Amino acid sequence: MSDKPVVIGVAGGSGSGKTSVTQSICQRFQDKTILVIEQDYYYKDQSHLPFEERLNTNYDHPLAFDNDLLISHIHKLLNHEPVQKPVYDYKLYTRSNEVIKVEPKQVIILEGILVLEDQRLVDLMDIKTFVDTDADIRIIRRLSRDMKERGRTLDSVIEQYENIVRPMHLQFVEPTKRYADIIIPEGGENHVAIDIIATKIEQSLSRDTEKYQ
Ligand SMILES: Nc1ncnc2c1ncn2[C@@H]1O[C@H](COP(=O)(O)OP(=O)(O)O)[C@@H](O)[C@H]1O
């Protein structure tokens, strides 16, 4: 019997459908079961930098993330302790002043472009997945989302994609696919893959629920 929370990594390129996959998995379970930790929320704090300087950060490089903080939070959650999860503001290009207190749950989904890039994170995962979506679909989805939700212009999304997102994806994100146990083509609409992951979670949950009731 094990009462250690199950940690599931959901990696993949920007716009691949990681958030959609995560939501599809969460919908299969009660709210109290799964805690989602977004690696994006752990971008290094840049509030000390002028806004113009924040625009120049490479947000697709592993060094953009405060993985030390992320890892310490996962360790705490695995230890059944709550954490103060940061909140990220894409429009301000930094963390917001807000934090959210989150309680440990039986399942932790760790979602982000580079969650399989840091061996320390990989070592904490019980199931590693990679959402694999073609680059043309990813850029179309990103364009639409970033303009609607992240306060970006068409030109800025295209410029960032060509100069940063695409080369960083090829250098850092795509190679991590090899570490995945499950590769999910097309993302959240892949019901077979979602079923497999949900079944695996159910098996883990049936092992021990006492600690969380
Ligand atoms: N299967 C799909 N069909 C159409 N649009 C999708 C699909 N999956 C995701 N999207 C949309 O594409 C955008 C990016 O998806 P998202 O899940 O946020 O990707 P990621 O978290 O990998 O960046 C979102 O606006 C989302 O609603």
Ligand SMILES: Nc1ccn([C@@H]2O[C@H](COP(=O)(O)O)[C@@H](O)[C@H]2O)c(=O)n1
């Ligand atoms: N201020 C920021 C921070 C991050 N990004 C981009 O977000 C992408 C990762 O988020 P997904 O939901 O798309 O996986 C990453 O590719 C960064 O380029 C940004 O544009 N601005």
